Amino acid sequence: MNKRDEPLLVIEDLKVAFPGQSAPVIDGLSLTLDRGEVLALVGESGSGKSMTALSLMRLLPSGGAITGGRIRFDGEDVLSLPDRQMNRLRGGRMAMLFQQPQAMLDPTSRVSAQIAEPLRLHRGLGRRAAMGRVLDLLRDVGIPDPAVRARCFSHELSGGMAQRVMMAAALSGDPDMLIADEPTTALDVTVQAQILRLIDEERRKRNLATLLITHDLAVVAALADRVAVMYAGRIVEEGPAKAVLESPQHPYTQALMRCSLLVPDPHGQLLSIPGSGTHARELTCGCRFHPRCSAASQHGLVSRCMRSEPALKPDADGHVTRCWAVETEKETAA
Amino acid sequence: MLARLLQRLLILGLMLLGVSLIAFLVPFVSGGDPVRTILMSRVRDLAVDPAAVEAMRVHLGLDRPLPVQYGTWLWQALQGDLGYSFTSGRPVASEIGRALGVSVTLALTALGIAAAVAIPLGTLAATRPGGTVDSATTLMIQTFVATPEYWLAPMGILVFALYLGWLPSAGWTSWSSLVLPAMVLSLRPMAYFTQVTRATMMDVLQAPYITAARSRGLSMRQTVMRHGLRNGSLPVVTFFALWLAGLLGGSVVIEVIFAIPGMGRLLYEAVVNRDVPMLQGGFVSIVALSILINTIADILYVALNPAVRSGHAH
């Protein structure tokens, strides 16, 4: 395929595993992300959202390994890049925000030094030029008194401030893609909206492709072009944000929606769906959601759901779902 | 920060006072009458004349009340007067000063060598746990820990001094006479430093800010240099201070084998000769110096850690 026609990021059949675990944490995940597009990745805790994000950067925690699949970024095969070129990609073309902004800053190093790293590594700026640019970036991300803040250490910053600093560091290498792994989950509710607005503004200004990992469907509705729902290391539903939110197909997505609609949670997080997804990926066959699925019995599909895993099936407008019940419904409708 | 420092200084003062009291009491608790001890050490086998004992007692001011004696002793010690050696008759303070200088030089050289090898090696091992460097390092640690100095030192002399003839076999005359004993002395701390560095760096490299630094495009090497070492330096500094304090008393084995006039030999001989003033002086100065080293390590710890520096430590 021509480099021009291909989306900026293409993940194909990604598999990630940790030694000593019976099942892979990511199993056959495929996604694409276009330039300037916002893709939201949702799913309950442990479904593999962070591992997906870290795989893109090839920064899995020690032990974790990508055991299969391909990742292409702007036509380059990320998984076979030599280390030097991978370092150039990180921070220079793809940047990342994390859940715990304060823990992400080196406690013994000044904020300015950390923001300056991509400038010096990827933009080739000298020390003085980099420092000037750091102040501009701090201003861009809405930090008052940049000259003072630049000299701060992480413990002198609030969570919101620290995330703004991380944003400045992420933007400093002028990347094409931003990966934001629950960037507001650890922050005060009042600050969450500000940070999300900042991310939205900057990514518009810079035409950043954005992979936004979140628990919050309201955030998805406000920011995302498309949304992918993960369960047990797989995508179970994916499509235009509006379509998925207005008519969720997969029973798991429907349950997610019900939880967040019916019971407003003070922390802006999802209340849990009955049962647990923790061991779902250790199932060896069938739909990984079947132990918790009520649709299976309603459609008389229990034995099929237990025996074989459904594939992702598209409908007319690029909305794909991995579910036997949805598939059979469509067949009968057709 | 200032309050912390003042508090440290106060504690330091109190500790030194306690130490001086213990040192002062050494002759009283260690073997009966100090005057008899002194006389016996001078006249050896002869029976001691009671009249001489009494005269000596008055002469030395030992007939005064204990607190007065302690006050006088402390006041003189503070002015650098630790009395005179029973055996050599020379001032204890200058003898100790010389020996301490030798032992500190030896200790710092040995620990310097140890750190220069251990920090890069431990760090390298930590970046690839289970790798070749790591396995070789583990082997080295085990070997060095298990090798006794009383075997290594003669072997060193045999090879480098007698066979190759590169270095002097003993004595304390030039810089070259420092090399062999320092190397022998460095191996054990080197092994432990490497272990501590490796464990610390393994922890540090798991930290979230390391992943974040990598995500900005720093290579592993750059990440270790800019964000790893400083965060890993705290336990290593503490460890270094502990070893330095431990080596102040000198290493008897090394100093005897290499004929080095350090603290180890000085104190060893003082014990053998029941040289009470020397023992008192040695004890006070070693403990005072250890406390000083620990205080410096403490200050360094604060200097290396911005969160502690501004009172945000947890």
Ligand SMILES: Nc1ncnc2c1ncn2[C@@H]1O[C@H](COP(=O)(O)OP(=O)(O)OP(=O)(O)O)[C@@H](O)[C@H]1O
């Ligand atoms: N360091 C690790 N060692 C072993 N297994 C791990 C490690 N980190 C994650 N995992 C496994 O990978 C699975 C997916 O984890 P991941 O962090 O991607 O979940 P997540 O979707 O990001 O969850 P959350 O919403 O809690 O952040 C987890 O269930 C866990 O079992």
Ligand code: SF4
């Ligand atoms: S495939 Fe079956 S078990 Fe899985 S979600 Fe669909 S209906 Fe439920």
Ligand SMILES: [Mg+2]
């Ligand atoms: Mg996560």
